[in-house]
Amino acid sequence: MSAPNKSYDPVEVEALKPEEIERLRDEAIAAFAAATDLDALHEAKVAHTGDRSPLALANREIGALPPAAKADAGKRVGAARGAVNKALAGRKVELEAERDARVLVEEAVDVTLPYDRAPRGGRHPLTTFAERLMDVFTAMGYSVAEGPEVEAEWLNFDALNMGPDHPARSTQDTFFLKDADSVVLRTHTSGVQIRSLLAAAEPPVYVICPGRVFRSDELDATHTPVFNQVELLAVDEGLTMADLKGTLDHMVQSLFGEGISTRLRPNYFPFTEPSAEMDMVCFVCRGESVGNPDRPCRTCSSEGWIELGGCGMVNPRVLVACGIDPNKYSGFAFGFGIERMLMFRHNVEDMRDIVEGDVRFTLPFGMEI
Amino acid sequence: MRVPLSWLREYVDLPAGETGRDIQAKLIRAGLEVEGVELLGADLKGPLVVGQVLAIEELTEFKKPIRYCQVDVGDANGTGEPQNIVCGARNFAVGDKVVVVLPGAVLPGPFPIAARQTYGKTSEGMICSARELGMGDDHDGIIVLPPEYEPGTDAIELLELVDEVLDIAVTADRGYCLSLRGVARETAIAYDLPLRDPALIDVPPANSYGPPVKVEDQTGCDRFVARSVVGVDPAAKSPIWMQRRIQKAGMRPISLAVDITNYVMLEMGQPLHAYDRHRIDGAITVRRATAGEKLRTLDGVERTLDAEDLLICDDSGPIGIAGVMGGAGTEIADAAVDPETGEVTGTTEIVIEAAHFTPVSIARSARRHKLPSEAAKRFERGVDPEATKAAAQRAVDLLVLVAGGTAEAGVTDIVAPRPVHSIAIAADLPDRVAGQEYGRETVVRRLQEVGCTVVGTDVLVVTPPTWRPDLTDPNDLCEEVIRLEGYENLPSTLPNVPAGRGLTEAQRLRRRIGVALASAGQVEVQNYPFIGEAVLDALGIEAGDPRRETVKIANPISHEEPSLRTTLLPGLLGALHRNVGRGTTDVALFELGRVFRVDGTAETLYHAPRLPVDRRPTEDEIAQLNAALPRQPHRVGAVFAGHRDPQGWWGKAQAWSWADAVEAARTVADAAGVELTVRQDQHTPWHPGRCAGLYVGEVLVGHAGELHPRVVKALNLPERTCAMELDLDLLTAGGAVKAEGPKISTFPVATQDVALVVDDAVKAADVEAALRAGAGELLESLRLFDVYRGESIGAGRKSLAYALRFRAADRTLTADEASAARESAVAEAATRVGATLRG
């Protein structure tokens, strides 16, 4: 930086002529406006505002002026530099915005590209359907009881009022074990009910028993030798068939929607007396397909009702075998197959699809049902 | 049981317009499982008439012999002229009466009939077979009618071709509904109409000159009625009405004597047996068999008898298994015509047996000899012992009526004393069972309707009718009242269930595992638990391995798979194979289920005690029941094949690997809140160098890794298939670690990386353990981010690079503090595993 020169004559200094300063100012502003990108703007900035730019040089020369001229020249040069810097900043904002917009366009992607990287998993609908049922009943206060799949005959048959010669016992298609006395693959989960009664010191007992059961049927579109059952048992003082009916109504409404009711038809099971077959109103047609050939219903074959399973009041003989006083306590029970329920609730047409473990069957059911 | 409505109406005056569907609905409500109503002759339309064959011209110029007949059909054709009909059947002669369908008629099918050109002639209708008329599939030939019917008679009515048949699945308790009598009784009650009981017929009293009978086993046979008929025409045929009823009821007309016994059985529910008297040697005797005795039954099979079998015998030995099947030796002989004299020979004297046998005895014999006969089916479920005499009488009457026989006056009736079984029941018990008030009057009326005698006021003493042996307990009587009052009228209430505690920890855990594995990309399967030797061979599991000790099924679905699984892998790998075979090549499956293990179980295995049911078993007895069962632990298994991350626009594919199998085990352990330790292991069927032993503490709980290439090949699986299996019972035996709320430090983290060179054999888990131990409390976390092998570090060595994060709870760490901790960690690694810092 040069020291002020006290003998300097402003008139002699060409660069500080007012018209010259205005010219430098206008040249700079024009150069900024002409810059089409940030690099060009940077070059223009160096040329017109850098240390060696005419305006910077002019500014430096102000110091050499006599005090009387200093103020005037300083004011003029300062105003010019202010205008130049303002134009520079303005142009910079403009060009940066242009650049940003361009980059965002250039960075655009096809968001519709598929991204099927993560392997897809799912839970079996038999599992999740049983869970849903369990949730209905645990919410009512029931607990979930489980037991062994290879079971003692006394627990699977005898205690359920099915003695060795009972005609119903031979119709169960039981899998027997080799070299075993009185041990079988359980034909129903009723043995778990007996275990629950034996485990309770005294009623009340309110349990739901889900599990795998076995019958020696060949696998076909509607049968499987291994299937899942859910059975319910309630033993308490003063339980009635009306309570059974109410419990069934609650269950089908929880699973199939408001207004779905059940119907009981007399039937026979050794372990319940009275016994009944339970049906529910078809949740698809709500019975409107009956006698209405124009609107047939596949779900209920236009019967209006769907068969659910068997139920009844616990046979007092069963209570006796479990050491429970049948004069003080009564109970109700029901049971049905999950596969069948899954089939009609979700339009599954072939049992084999449920049991074969094809992932294409399971995946659509997701994590809950 | 199939019940023709035309027959049912004989006993109940049902309203004329009542259809099978109407009756079905009523009976279902009353508790009979009426599975369907068959409409017979629904699309049948006449004229269908009796015709008499006047002339037959044999046409021989065709591939098969054809007959051109002139048939008199009376005035049915409007002209009275003989009808010309072409017929392919040959089982008739000139003069025979046949069934003729005339043009304009429609046969079941529907199959409209018109005059048509055939075999060069005009056939004006058809001569019909039983099949064409929808009467059954048994006969190929045309129907030849008895001679007494006039040509032109309407055959639709004659053959009762239009009818409805109820098809009833009779439950084990309602044996009485295996008869028209029983179904009619239920129908009468349902319609509140009187019943004409077919068993209420006149029966002469027993006397001493009936067919000789000795009952040596009165517990097995508490009633034996025998009657005899002589002078039976061996050539007599069952009348059409009887044949038709038997057909509609689902049985086959066979011969007159057999048809009559079947007819009476269908009518009254009492099985009968007819013997040719000339073929009985001495008195009929009822006794138990001696083991090894032999009998050739009616079906021609020679059977070796069991000491428990109840027999009908004569002086020559067994002549039938009581209530199950008769012997061939005393069968009613078929009629035979002597070619010289033209005389018809055959059975002319018949002994009718109507007996009552103990259900259990019959059930066991029927099962033992695999003879589920119509008779056994009824005896097993209980037959009315008081209907024996009426049934025998009915059979005698029919033999007289349609076979020209003469009833003999002798009536044998051997009766063992039978205690009267009465049930005491509180009059309000049905109300309390139903949850609805019926009142005493209704209860008494309903019980009387089903045939009970009822006395008493607050406590009723009820004696069930002899045809209802199923009514033994107060609740049986309640069911009668409630079903007749209508199950559909029961109210709907909810019991006051005590507050519950929801699922158990084990149940919640299985759900968590399912969700965790499914979220990690695996699909749940539920496989059959059946396995065979072949898959154990393929898995390379050797003799002596506990997984070879299987629970075996006596009657498996497939003899290839007669055992219960001891591991989940066979089922999982089977499902994997199936998926791959169907084109899903990238697949990860898991299963939660039980396996069945006999290792470690005692001599009591498979030998459960037979306990009584009139009391609670003792704790000791319950323990004995459980001791008879194999161990059935819960397991979780998973298998993997193909790609976890497929090739895509993002980059190359990543295969499922042994590491994913180990990770699945860790996922399960995390869900269980259990710390799992992974150690190098060797275990069939895994790859010996790629198998992880999974431990909780020092307890081995499972394995994971890549399968042995030999196993992959043997089971035809995709290369490098991986698997994991864990015993959930072992995994959770020690309980879950309760999560402690962590204290979160907000001071800054100090990160230090370190690369350690170790011998190739050193396990990453050991290096990590050393670093953790050496780094001390300031170490927040540690992560292995690279494994490097290369010339720069020398052969047989590897470099493990870790990122260490240090943080203090109460201050910002200085660079010196972090470095000191790092150095201490490295020093410990040097000491424990010989690690050196990579230079």
Ligand SMILES: [Zn+2]
């Ligand atoms: Zn429907």
